[in-house]
Amino acid sequence: MNSNTKINSSSVILVSGGGRGVTAQCTIKLAQQYQCKFILLGRSQLAKTEPEWSQDCYEQAELKKRIMQNLIAQGDKPTPAKIQKVFNSLLAQREITTTISTIQQAGGQAEYLSIDITNSSALQAELAPIVQRLGKITGIIHGAGNLADKLIENKTEQDFETVYSAKAEGLESLLSSVEIAELDFIVLFSSFVAFYGNPGQSDYALANEILNKTACLLQRKYPSCRVVSIGWGPWDGGMVTPQLKKFFDDLNMDLIPLEVGAQMLVDELTYSHNKAAQILVMSSPIVAQPKQLNPELRSFRLRRQLTLAGNPFVYDHVIGGNPVLPAMCSIAWIANICEQLYPGYHFLSCSNYKVLKGIIFDDTLAKKYFLDLKEINKSDSGEITFEAILWSESTKGIPHYHYSTQIKIVRVIPLADTYKTFTLSQDPATLNLLPYENGTLFHRPIFQGLKRIINITPEKMTAQCYLNKLEAEKQGQFLLQTFNPYTADILFQCLLVWVRHFYKLGSLPLQVKNLEQFRPIPFDQEFYISVEIYSKSEANVYANATAHDAQGQVYLQISQMQVTTSERLNVLFLKNSCTEIENSTVIN
Template sequence: MTTTARICSESVFLVSGGARGVTAQCVMKLAQSSQCKFILLGRSAISGQEPEWAQGCEDEAELKKRVMQVLIAQGEKPTPMGVQKVFNQIIGQREIQATLAAIRQAGSRVEYISVDITNKIELQQAISDITQRLGTITGIIHGAGNLADKLIEKKTERDFETVYAAKVQGLENLLSCIPINQLQHLVLFSSVAGFYGNAGQSDYALANEILNKSAHLIKQQHPDCHVVSINWGPWDSGMVTPELKRAFAQRNIAVIPLDVGAQMLVNELAEKNQNDAQVVIGSPITPAAAPANPKLSSYRIRRCLSLAANPFLHDYVTGDCPVLPATVAASWLINTCEQRYPGYRFRRLERFNVLEGIIFDESQPHEFVVDVQETAKLESGEIVSEVLIWSELHRDQVDVHYRGQITIAPPFGSLTSPSDPSPLPTYAGADLATTATSGQLLYPGILFQGRSFQGLQQVLNISPERITLHCIAPKLSAAQKGQFVVKTFDPYIADSVYQAIAVWMRQSHRGVGLPSEFELVEQFMSLTAGESYYLSVEIQSATETSIIANAIAHDIEGKIYFRFSNIKIVITQQLNRAFASSVGYIT
């Protein structure tokens, strides 16, 4: 781990876009915590004193009225655009002066320079003059940026240059004026738009993603510098109107309170975070759901699967061969339907059947086909489709692997989660409690799943009719997930339902088996990697050849994340032998 210098009163930060807006809020908070020095850069020129006619006027309507009167007195014809321009200049001056006053009140020295950071020569001269007074610059905070939000087909070259230059050319110019090996801190204000993408912001997303990649590259080349690109979500500032807040709420995008966001910037500059070159602070951006064409359609998607491309499969081996988990196959179908309609989310999976599971051995087909046939588009916005996965190993042999019915829908705000009516059991079962209550004893003693699927932590209750467990959602890297990234339905978490039933089966001496069908899967809330939850399973019927069960994943208060109804587990002697070789026991 590298060591960087702490921020102190002798630290000097050069801050682009730092006199107004959210960057100014962050600088003020940093001044309060460290009393360091600041050089703020902005395009607005500041004058010594506000016009007498504007002084003391805080009401927007009254101030604009005074602007109109002044323009008329000067012989000009006031237009809405002209009035707004003068109004903005006055408000901008006030914001800059307020920022400077707040920084000085916190105990920091600060100077403001009116300069265009996209003008390299002008920037070099301005920085050279001021460093003679404040000292050597030890840190850069690049917060400048422009917006020109439009759909890509409506964007002009000028729009692109305006957005791109402030972020990318601005950073290049700053680093051309201040050698990187002189810096102890480099903070880049990026955006979640660069990380997730966002409609109407193709240029802004591209520019911010360049900042992200630049941070990683600079950190690699200069490990002693604390480099971080912060991908901010929307802030609760004047730019976020009540209408925009409502739009964000409909897409489950939270806004960042000013004080909270500013403190997060200070926190990110702590020594313990010096190896994090990129952080995301904000909600994921999902596209707004567009109205669906009422016409029913069908489509076919081909996909090549390989063991090498999907490392998680090495954690799902029965006998000698990796197999595709049923929940991963379900997520494959769910993701296919969601991708067809950006912004729509998974609601229900019905009558899902495992017909011919996919086994990764020498006989595995190279290519698989997903067929989707839309069957209904309801007034509620829901789209219902029949789906299946099949392959053709030989021209005369077609194998259907999985089949089901999927419903997706627009995200009408937050979906209300039902609650489990039964209380969460807090007592331990008699037999299993003494031998396998913890996750360490469940894997691999009872369950064959490897690390990618190991979510069960402790058996809280087990009886002839029920089992309840405490779980933690597994953490997988993007590389481990391979071709099966998580969108709304997480198959690596959902597999815990099958595992819970397998634990119950072992306790009741029912042997082992694999899921063959789910009558219904419903999702209400999402779980994130590392999050704690509870799994309650009720056994509906149990014979020598099959188990039928219901399962819910819920929080400690009983609010449900997802629910499986009528899961069927098929038991065979062949499976018993395969599982025995996988986990090292014989049933």
């Protein structure tokens, strides 16, 4: 692993929240590694000397007794709240002093500035003389943060402002105090809460997600500056109270030791990693625990607006000059919603799936699409079955039905059987079959995962497949969840190739009796599809299809997959690009 750090003893690092807690431990570790300079920012006031009455006293009960005595001597009433406030202030000062002393002992330099970091003009004014002494700021660590944990219905505007301002407005203020283009690095202390959420921390999750997105923007705008937002899991220190420790213990989540976390930050800034602008640092992921099922069978109606601009992948799925929603995407649409209704459950199967009227991104694209879900079965063994219909409404109020199916989600995916009749025996005659040329298939690069036809007979076809990973922005409104519609689409492609080879006709998906997934078909990984034809006529072909790996371990299998054939499709398949899209097609 190569070092790519620009940090050295001349580096001047601006650190918010750097005098105390976990951020202080990180600055100490950097000082030990590079003997650099720090400007530590915090809210706590730092007295030049500690009061005589508290010196050399470290036992909590005795220290609080001395605080009480001092308040009485000053003619003040020593209430528990006042005693605790003085006690907390005294501990904060001691911790800041210890941080500065430890940095200096490591060979670094540190100056502490007590300031509200959200006050941009005050921060710039106070930093100016320090920069004159230490030198130009070369890096930023934004570790400041506040908590105001309450359920959202109990939060006040002040609660939100307290949490939000330290993170978001604090960062804005820090950035306005430096020349960003001249910085070597920017490190933002985010939280795993921005990714997973946490009860009572809606404002904290939002504020940290702003840090994550800002890091991505800054990294893109300033490529020579290393920018990273670290979504820390819970540390063994800082804002993690004993109550929170128990909460994380119940989740089987180990706390990050201070020494380990600090070293991880140093390593992130020292070595050549993938330079991702956002990373998560946790002992283990949080897995949603399924709640006990309510036996009541419920119904849902969900609305969605589809746009061409919001779904770039459909530009590679064009028939007759018009982008068309792939059938597998409609299954993913329904399956994803079912999973979201029941966290901890996973898509297992889709049965009696029918394409009633496909969705075309032309002037027929509806303003809204409706998904009606009806629970038809709930089992104590952990199975839920939904009846689903996707439809839209015409301008005259007439419903148009697009897809119907039944979806089953389960707590535990069963083990799959092995596909035993798989053969890699290459038929030399199939080497010249080029499925994406001459209109055999209309699919463009995003969907072109059919790499080689291994063999093809009137009864069977075997294909080698590999599909490059599709970036999230191109997946649009159909982000990959449990079911991968982009790789699953290749099962239908195989049957379309078989129809074209033996019938010289184009064909399109019509229905599926049953689709069962045991594990998602991955991107960037070789897999195979075996198709078995069991019935055919002039207008329709029926087949079973299985996606599996080289050892025959099944990803997904479809029984009674039906396509409809038509000579008219031969011409439409050749028109597989749309150079012009009418403005009316894109609904904003």
